[in-house]
Amino acid sequence: MLSQKARYALHALFVLAGRTIGEPVMIAEIALKARVPRKFLEQILLDMKRRGILTSVRGKHGGYTLGRPADQISFAEVIRAIDGPLALAPCASVTAYRRCGDCVDEETCAIRKVLLAARDATASVLETRMISEALSERAPAAKRPRARAPAIAG
Amino acid sequence: MLSQKARYALHALFVLAGRTIGEPVMIAEIALKARVPRKFLEQILLDMKRRGILTSVRGKHGGYTLGRPADQISFAEVIRAIDGPLALAPCASVTAYRRCGDCVDEETCAIRKVLLAARDATASVLETRMISEALSERAPAAKRPRARAPAIAG
DNA sequence: TTATACTCTATAAACTCTGTGGAATAACCG
DNA sequence: CGGTTATTCCACAGAGTTTATAGAGTATAA
Numbered sequence: 075m076l077s078q079k080a081r082y083a084l085h086a087l088f089v090l091a092g093r094t095i096g097e098p099v100m101i102a103e104i105a106l107k108a109r110v111p112r113k114f115l116e117q118i119l120l121d122m123k124r125r126g127i128l129t130s131v132r133g134k135h136g137g138y139t140l141g142r143p144a145d146q147i148s149f150a151e152v153i154r155a156i157d158g159p160l161a162l163a164p165c166a167s168v169t170a171y172r173r174c175g176d177c178v179d180e181e182t183c184a185i186r187k188v189l190l191a192a193r194d195a196t197a198s199v200l201e202t203r204m205i206s207e208a209l210s211e212r213a214p215a216a217k218r219p220r221a222r223a224p225a226i227a228g
Numbered sequence: 229m230l231s232q233k234a235r236y237a238l239h240a241l242f243v244l245a246g247r248t249i250g251e252p253v254m255i256a257e258i259a260l261k262a263r264v265p266r267k268f269l270e271q272i273l274l275d276m277k278r279r280g281i282l283t284s285v286r287g288k289h290g291g292y293t294l295g296r297p298a299d300q301i302s303f304a305e306v307i308r309a310i311d312g313p314l315a316l317a318p319c320a321s322v323t324a325y326r327r328c329g330d331c332v333d334e335e336t337c338a339i340r341k342v343l344l345a346a347r348d349a350t351a352s353v354l355e356t357r358m359i360s361e362a363l364s365e366r367a368p369a370a371k372r373p374r375a376r377a378p379a380i381a382g
Numbered sequence: 383t384t385a386t387a388c389t390c391t392a393t394a395a396a397c398t399c400t401g402t403g404g405a406a407t408a409a410c411c412g
Numbered sequence: 413c414g415g416t417t418a419t420t421c422c423a424c425a426g427a428g429t430t431t432a433t434a435g436a437g438t439a440t441a442a
Contacts, residue, residue: 076316076343078431081330084339100387109330114432120389133440134386149342153316162230162307174235184362185238188303188354189230195349203345208338231399254419268401274421287408288418 080156082110083118087152088208090128091144098130098137118156125155144209150200160200161193168193234310236264237272241306242362244282245298252284252291272310279309298363304354314354315347322347 085108093099101119105112119138122128129141140147150160154169161167165174166189177183239262247253255273259266273292276282283295294301304314308323315321319328320343331337 075313075318081317081328081339085330088338098387102387109332111432113434116388116390117432130388131440132388132438135441136387136439138388149346159229163235164229184242185235188357188361191357192303192350192353195353196346199346199349200342203342207342233399256419265401267403270420271401271422284420285408286406286420289409290407290419292420 076153077157079114079118080153082108082115083122083152083156084149084205086110086115086119087122087127087140087144087147087205090138090140091205091208093139095140095143098135098139100137104138122152122155125151127151127155140205144206145204147205148201149203149205150197152205153200160196162189166190166193168197230307231311233268233272234307236262236269237276237306237310238303238359240264240269240273241276241281241294241298241301241359244292244294245359245363247293249294249297252289252293254291258292276306276309279305281305281309298360299358301359302355303357303359304351306359307354314350316343320344320347322351 086104089104089107090099101116102112104110104119105115108115110118119128119130123130123138123141127141127147128138130136130138153160159167159170161170163174163186164170164172165177165180165183165186173180174186177186180186240258243258243261244253255270256266258264258273259269262269264272273282273284277284277292277295281295281301282292284290284292307314313321313324315324317328317340318324318326319331319334319337319340327334331340334340
């Protein structure tokens with residue numbers, strides 16, 4: 075399951091996706107529109123800023139704005155930024171591989187084999203789905219690219 | 229990520245998969261072979277018993293045994309028994325659907341749409357991979373069915 | 383210089399994960 | 413039949429994580 079934090083992050087990005095890039099939106103407004111507790115949202119936005127998903131402007135008339143167009147920010151990237159790897163075990167992660175303690179022999183580990191397949195399946199969906207999808211609800215759906223590459227990371 | 233508990237559960241099942249069904253194996257032995265803390269394992273086995281994955285015999289000469297053949301117990305079932313739904317949000321789960329608090333309009337929720345797709349992808353892998361895979365490591369691999377149905381549950 | 387906003391650190395309540403001690407149950411033995 | 417031993421079953425507790433909240437610090441515009 076995603077954490078509450080990750081769901082908040084996505085909602086916040088949806089708000090920003092509807093605004094012009096480069097024109098900062100105040101935390102207070104994002105909190106209101108995305109229905110996220112304000113102080114908690116601050117932490118979340120900061121996390122995403124550090125990951126390069128958002129950029130911020132400090133001081134009066136400051137706020138947050140997308141770091142790049144909404145159709146270049148995938149669900150996968152957001153989830154990884156907030157909740158960590160998509161994979162179901164450290165040893166099955168591509169972006170944050172760590173050997174897992176249990177594993178006696180990683181090469182033949184039956185669990186790992188299956189979890190790698192699961193990760194690939196999940197990643198092939200989440201890598202190709204972009205934040206801009208939130209917008210195409212109202213407008214006639216913009217054509218979305220469909221699982222072309224064999225899942226790059228996770 | 230899977231919990232430690234879920235990984236322990238899989239390891240324990242692998243041990244039982246190598247034994248004759250109906251002949252109970254003591255927790256102590258499973259703990260040793262699967263390298264799981266004994267008392268913690270008790271809880272895990274009990275959980276799986278309640279879910280019908282295992283059956284137990286109490287008292288002297290008691291122990292645990294698979295509730296059905298290893299090729300009829302999927303990774304998905306085990307993970308659900310221990311960690312809950314495969315889906316990334318309650319509203320995207322098929323086996324344990326719950327409306328999620330955030331969702332203003334579930335029908336058009338962009339998050340839900342994507343998470344449903346992710347769930348289907350994950351489930352189509354984990355539903356078709358069985359505990360018996362752990363055995364086919366040593367013997368020449370028994371042919372495994374490959375994603376036939378369009379993912380029944382999750 | 384002041385008002386406004388983001389940024390950072392500390393704190394706390396609620397919850398989940400991991401693990402443990404003791405009660406309940408069944409077989410064995412005299 | 414009744415006590416002893418072997419085993420599963422159940423309830424709880426400590427540690428860590430998640431979900432916030434509060435407030436001092438810092439940058440910027442007017």
